[in-house]
Amino acid sequence: MGDFNLALVIVAIIVCVLVFVFNVYLLVNYQHPDDANQAYFPKFVVVLGLSVAAISILMLPADVANRQACQHAIYNGACNLTLPMKDLWLAIYILDAVLVFFIIPFAMFYYEGDQDKSVGKRIKSALLWVITTAIVCGLVLGILYGLVGKVDFTVRHLSSATTAFPSTWGFSSSQQCIGGSSAHQCSAYIASASSETTWTMRSTFPEYVVALATIVGSVLFAIFGGVGIACLPLGLIFSFIRRPKAVITRSQYIKEATELGKKARELKKAADALHQEERGGNKGRKWRKNVKAVEKVHFDFGK
Template sequence: MADILLIILSAIFGIMVIVASVYFLIYYQHPQDKWVAWLPKVVVVSGLTLSALNVFVLPLDVANQNGRIAASGGIPMAELTLALNLTSVFLFLVGVPFTMFYYEGADDSDESDEKKKSSPSQVGYALKWLIPTLIFTGGIVGVMYWQLGYAEIEVTRLTGQLTKGFDINVDYCAPVAGVAVCTRQVGYRYPQVSWIVYTVALIGLIGWVVFAIFGGAGLIAIPVDMIQDFQHRPKPITSAEYAERKKAIGQQAELLIEVGKNLQEELKVASRGGSRMNRRFRQLRTKENEFRKDTLILEFHYRRLESSYKAQGGNILLQYLGFVGGCFSAVISVIWIIHIALFLLPTMFGATPYSLFLNEFFANVSPVPFIGTAFYAIFTFYLLLCVVKGNSKLGMRIVFITIHPLRLGETMMNSLLFNVGVILVSSLSVSQFCTLAFSRYAKYTASGYLFGVQIQKLKNMQYVYVGFVCAFLGVAGAMIGWIIYKPRSKQRENRMNFKW
């Protein structure tokens, strides 16, 4: 029998997630995008909603299962989980790229001449880039599914002699004349998985790569940056200091303006060469990424200068709240590292975990309404926040990564779309990661079956996820070493040292 209360609460929660996604869009969008660009806005809201639902499907699955083998809540969680994952894959592969190309086509039509446009409309421009990408991706998925689309499950075969009746005593398997009567053989079965599950698994690998690299970096960068931002917060300055610093920023701004004009002309010439994939155009795109990063650094220093003089250091209450948030995030990061070391890694290597840790904690707080879900949300959404932070942190150091910062009331639609794409594909890996990390808390769930039995057991994939978890910790450790090697004063984003 279905749990009516659980269904009603799930529906209310889904509505709340949609409302929160709309508010996120409203507060972050740039004023230029108000009342325009409706298609990108629909994609942003849909992507954020799906990301939240992907993460929250596990506690719903636990509540629906109620610790029993047979689901007591009556909600078909296997179908619901697979539907959410497949919709996320579609939006990541089709919705977000199409909208970004569509939005880019609008920008190109404003900036370029008619000869440069190879498509008569924004839709044509978007399809020109999307269709080849989908064909290439579909071909890879199809070939890999044809060759490797089955799971490798270890099974044990027990054989023994026939006996009359149903009563078997303890001597049934005792050796007779030194010959074993019962035998035990370990082997493997290779059941075929559905193409839907395999597609979700393969696209989810992209999310795992993003999560392992950016999430590991963000796990350390969030608390360190928040605490250092408080430590090096803007201080009140005199008018003479303000004038001197503003003059220095103005000189750097003039340099970047001149560089930007030259770079724009070079890009126009290179794009007329025929293909946007030629070597010269790619070099200029890399140079453009570096230029954008320098403009963001210059803007950061200008905002900091204005806060020091006009706001006399800014709102001290918000700064202290940031410090408290940094301390809290440091605790969450340490707890995650301890949980991975004590429970997740031993479990993935087939050993007995040293402690259930967070599994035991969630099992104890889950009976209290909303408390268990709230704690789960804190730990899981923190991982998504780590991915976004890690992307911006590493983006300043890796040449080919484009920076798309999120700023209240100042985020352009293409930056929102990019970040939603990152969050969406990462939500698949985070949900799978949490299924592993909280496997004792989430026992008998459809999520555990989908990932732990089908996806994780795919042929040649058993140790891939172990590698991703180790890489997650490895990147976090490397980030600690990098922060020690290059303190705040030597980091690129805190210096106005533009080499043009």
């Protein structure tokens, strides 16, 4: 039993490390060349988010294997020596919620802010937005927890009479209760339908957060997953319909290439002029406007 638990812990650690390394490989392989060796914080957030998403899926087989570790134990308390899966489930889902509502928005607000501002001002602006988001989320969670943070269980209310200890017991399939033939409320099989009642209890706040995150995630996955599945074949069909159907002649090719070369030289000249102005410290409103215009021309040129 102990060997199995130790092996499960080792496998869990190895899998977590492999998931993290694989996500780092994905980030390095598919990142834009201009983002190399910079913006490490959002990259860490991306890797952490992908790792948490993958681990939350791999938690299910880990939970099954963890239950098998104490299924055939011959002593009480064997399951207490296995992995604390309930705590791990709560930690994963709460970390997921923190990423979605706090860490990822902070990274977006910080790196999408005005690049001309100082680092301190960008952090301050991002923190203000995140604090506002936290207040709204806290109010929503608190109000919903007070209103619907309860769990209802349908149970049967069973009771039994008391009697002196007899010398013989007159129980049968039709009479399973103490008190004679009129007593039928101690057995769930023969109790009347009126014995059903609702047992209401308030869930703990972490479990409530996990349940709410699961519901919201399932709804969003159903919406965006359905839209993605529907749009994928449509995108492929439209790509096939809009494919190039004609081959231009050599003279047309030379003409188009000449015009593209002329536009490329003009674009490079404008970019060099902006670089010179940037090195000279002239970064006013006109310079930013020209930068946006050059970026737009560059984007249109790349189509």
